[in-house]
Amino acid sequence: MAILKVARLGHPILRKKAGLVNKSEISSVTVQTLIDDMIETMHEYEGLGLAAPQVHVSKQLVVIESQSSSRYPEAPEIPRMIMSNPEIKYLTDEHIESWEGCLSVPDLRGLVPRCQRIQVVFYDRDGLRHTQIAEDFLSIVIQHETDHLFGKVFLDRMEDLSSLSFLSEFKRHKADITLS
Ligand code: NI
Numbered sequence: 001m002a003i004l005k006v007a008r009l010g011h012p013i014l015r016k017k018a019g020l021v022n023k024s025e026i027s028s029v030t031v032q033t034l035i036d037d038m039i040e041t042m043h044e045y046e047g048l049g050l051a052a053p054q055v056h057v058s059k060q061l062v063v064i065e066s067q068s069s070s071r072y073p074e075a076p077e078i079p080r081m082i083m084s085n086p087e088i089k090y091l092t093d094e095h096i097e098s099w100e101g102c103l104s105v106p107d108l109r110g111l112v113p114r115c116q117r118i119q120v121v122f123y124d125r126d127g128l129r130h131t132q133i134a135e136d137f138l139s140i141v142i143q144h145e146t147d148h149l150f151g152k153v154f155l156d157r158m159e160d161l162s163s164l165s166f167l168s169e170f171k172r173h174k175a176d177i178t179l180s
Contacts (some may be wrong), residue, residue, distance in 0.1 A: 001040045004055040006103045011056075014104055015151040018051075018058045021084040026127045031061070035082055035125050038063045046071035047103045048078070049141050051148030054104050060085045062145040066137075071101070076137050083122035086146050091117040091133070098140055099174070100154040101167070109170040111163035112154050114140045 007013055025031055034057060042050040042063055049064040066078035094116040099109045117135045120142055124130060134142050144154060158164070165174065 002037045003044045004037050004041045006041065006045065006050075007054055007056055009105050009153060009155075011104075013053050013056055013058055014148070014153065016053065016058055017151055018053050018060045018149045021059050021061055021123070023123075023127050026084060026123065026125065031059075032125065034059075034061065035063065039065070039080070045103050048072060048075060049145040050103065051145050053148050053151075060149045062086060062142075062149065064141055064145060066141070078138055078141065082125040083120070083142075083145075084124075086120050086122040086142070086149070088143065088146055089119040089121075090115045091119055096136065096140070098137075099163075099170070100140070100144060102144070102154055104148075105153055105155065107167045109163075109165050109167055109174075110154060110158050110161070112140075112144075112157045113159060114143050114157070118142065120146075 021031065038050050038052065038055060041055060042065065046069040048066045049062060052059045052061040062083045064078060065080040066075045068075060092115065095113040096116045097111050097113045100112045101109050116139060118139045119131065119133055121131050
């Protein structure tokens with residue numbers, strides 16, 4: 001396994017729509033190794049998720065996992081999920097706001113409104129199709145990571161930029177506000 005280099009905002013790959021992962025491709029050594037490397041990279045940098053374009057691969061592949069970390073101490077736990085070709089359906093008009101950050105937008109936090117309840121259809125690392133309902137924190141993380149597959153970052157989803165903060169200032173001044 002390897003820790004991969006993370007693309008930062010300004011790299012054009014973050015603004016491109018990623019290609020679909022086809023069924024024969026998912027079982028290939030290349031894609032299976034990429035998944036393992038993405039998991040290791042996510043752990044190394046204490047991300048809650050990572051999308052393939054963030055490691056310079058323009059494919060619709062996402063890994064998500066949340067264990068309490070120093071980067072997001074208040075984050076609820078999410079068991080590991082591997083998703084390819086995710087398709088999101090919004091199930092409510094209700095939006096929830098939370099502080100988001102991103103390994104490709106280092107050291108910033110901003111308040112982002114997201115749909116509270118979604119359905120996501122995706123394929124796992126064995127190529128099996130799943131339909132899952134996600135709410136609240138999990139819904140936010142899935143929307144954030146799926147956005148990366150379509151060239152979007154959380155800054156694009158902020159209603160206004162007035163909450164945008166450097167992480168160190170966020171910790172000093174927004175300590176009373178928790179994620180989700
Ligand atoms: Ni991100």
